[in-house]
Amino acid sequence: MAEKTLNPFEIVQQQIRSACDKLGAEEAVYELLKQPLRTLEVNFPVKMDDGSIRVFTGYRAQHNDALGPAKGGIRFHPGVNFDEVKALSTWMTFKCGVVGVPYGGGKGGITVDPSELSPGELERLSRAYIIAISPVIGEKKDIPAPDVGTNPQIMSWMTDEYSRMRGENVPGIITGKPVAFGGSLARNEATGYGVALMMREAAKKNGLDMKDLRVVVQGFGNVGSFAAMYAEELGAKVVAISDFSCCLVDENGIDVKALREYAAKNKNKFITGFGNGTQELHREAVFGVECDIFSPCALENAITSQNVNQIKARIIVEGANGPTTPEANKVLNEKGLFVVPDILANAGGVTVSYFEWVQNLMNHYWPFDEVQEKQEQLMVKAFNEIISLSEEYNVDMRTAAYMISIKKVADAMKLRGWY
Numbered sequence: 001m002a003e004k005t006l007n008p009f010e011i012v013q014q015q016i017r018s019a020c021d022k023l024g025a026e027e028a029v030y031e032l033l034k035q036p037l038r039t040l041e042v043n044f045p046v047k048m049d050d051g052s053i054r055v056f057t058g059y060r061a062q063h064n065d066a067l068g069p070a071k072g073g074i075r076f077h078p079g080v081n082f083d084e085v086k087a088l089s090t091w092m093t094f095k096c097g098v099v100g101v102p103y104g105g106g107k108g109g110i111t112v113d114p115s116e117l118s119p120g121e122l123e124r125l126s127r128a129y130i131i132a133i134s135p136v137i138g139e140k141k142d143i144p145a146p147d148v149g150t151n152p153q154i155m156s157w158m159t160d161e162y163s164r165m166r167g168e169n170v171p172g173i174i175t176g177k178p179v180a181f182g183g184s185l186a187r188n189e190a191t192g193y194g195v196a197l198m199m200r201e202a203a204k205k206n207g208l209d210m211k212d213l214r215v216v217v218q219g220f221g222n223v224g225s226f227a228a229m230y231a232e233e234l235g236a237k238v239v240a241i242s243d244f245s246c247c248l249v250d251e252n253g254i255d256v257k258a259l260r261e262y263a264a265k266n267k268n269k270f271i272t273g274f275g276n277g278t279q280e281l282h283r284e285a286v287f288g289v290e291c292d293i294f295s296p297c298a299l300e301n302a303i304t305s306q307n308v309n310q311i312k313a314r315i316i317v318e319g320a321n322g323p324t325t326p327e328a329n330k331v332l333n334e335k336g337l338f339v340v341p342d343i344l345a346n347a348g349g350v351t352v353s354y355f356e357w358v359q360n361l362m363n364h365y366w367p368f369d370e371v372q373e374k375q376e377q378l379m380v381k382a383f384n385e386i387i388s389l390s391e392e393y394n395v396d397m398r399t400a401a402y403m404i405s406i407k408k409v410a411d412a413m414k415l416r417g418w419y
């Protein structure tokens with residue numbers, strides 16, 4: 001079966017269409033939500049170490065800000081393009097709606113392979129990008145954060161550059177900063193922690209206990225590594241982990257903490273060569289490893305019609321944004337797998353980014369456990385609301401999550417008089 005489209009922007013438009021139809025929403029709601037309200041493309045120069053000038057292309061999309069300022073990460077990856085950024089900004093709107101944080105959706109990115117840059121080039125690129133998009137961002141307007149290929153250090157450079165430009169300290173302009181520079185405790189862990197919480201809730205809903213379950217995680221960056229670590233802490237056995245370099249398998253359970261320490265020291269943070277009793281296979285082998293929970297935590301379009309039938313799990317918890325194509329999603333639903341959709345499963349990141357922003361605005365900081373408790377409360381509440389609606393309307397969790405969120409955004413747009 002050939003996929004109709006792998007363009008994430010077309011995919012998210014289909015998801016909005018389907019949820020608007022189920023809700024019986026006015027056509028104006030779909031028309032307002034099917035594309036971002038504002039987009040910006042920037043081309044800007046960066047001086048390379050050898051003295052040459054390279055011009056980079058970057059983007060920022062603000063999908064919707066009816067519920068609050070736009071919010072969403074910045075991606076540094078060679079595959080970044082305008083449609084991908086638009087799709088990611090759209091998912092942000094619905095993600096914020098699902099957990100009820102008072103934001104709209106935004107996203108940005110640069111088409112670049114950060115691993116090819118020296119630390120100095122990376123810093124100059126980060127500073128130049130934030131200046132280039134500075135006319136459209138602001139702590140009450142659009143607040144960036146990390147995504148694929150970016151990290152707390154990059155958020156620091158960007159916050160510093162933006163603050164210099166404004167001539168005052170503006171910590172609330174960006175979240176996902178290091179704790180020593182206005183970041184929130186538990187933000188770095190937040191997305192993966194939330195993914196593990198959603199594994200636990202999905203298991204409970206299906207009458208299962210995490211302690212009896214085998215988990216497989218695709219992707220071992222910020223999201224995947226913490227998702228695997230917390231799944232292990234909740235008692236599950238993590239039997240396979242993959243990244244771009246390979247797939248590691250150990251039926252007895254991989255020592256996730258040791259793997260995190262090993263990867264942290266490697267170029268590109270790759271997991272290849274870990275050993276410790278693991279079998280090392282090609283990265284695509286991750287789909288065929290028998291497990292109870294499969295969690296894609298790498299990039300979009302990971303689960304496709306080509307590999308969906310290899311998956312031997314009963315629960316899918318989507319750590320990545322848009323990891324399942326519509327055709328593959330249909331197969332998962334037909335087979336009766338329990339799918340916790342991305343806009344809920346990975347909402348922990350933006351939830352704790354919201355807490356970071358609130359702490360920055362108050363200039364008062366909370367302890368680690370308090371942040372994680374608040375995150376758990378919001379995410380478990382959202383999980384239960386989505387389950388109730390999916391049972392009421394007899395729809396899958398993804399459709400129910402979109403319905404809840406679209407209704408919130410539509411109500412705010414109505415009150416603002418946008419339709």
Ligand SMILES: NC(=O)C1=CN([C@@H]2O[C@H](COP(=O)(O)OP(=O)(O)OC[C@H]3O[C@@H](n4cnc5c(N)ncnc54)[C@H](O)[C@@H]3O)[C@@H](O)[C@H]2O)C=CC1
Nearest residue numbers: 147148149191219220221222223243244298320321346349
């Ligand atoms: N960082 C955050 O707070 C949030 C990230 N996300 C989403 O989670 C996903 C991962 O993001 P991060 O962990 O931040 O990125 P990251 O850059 O830290 O890690 C990405 C990981 O995916 C791996 N990968 C890339 N291609 C792969 C492939 N073909 N097969 C297996 N592994 C592959 C990389 O080797 C790396 O381990 C993305 O979809 C991102 O948009 C969603 C919510 C928040």
Ligand SMILES: O=C(O)CCC(=O)C(=O)O
Nearest residue numbers: 072073145147349350353
């Ligand atoms: O932390 C944030 O503000 C956004 C994180 C993000 O980019 C995402 O959830 O996809």
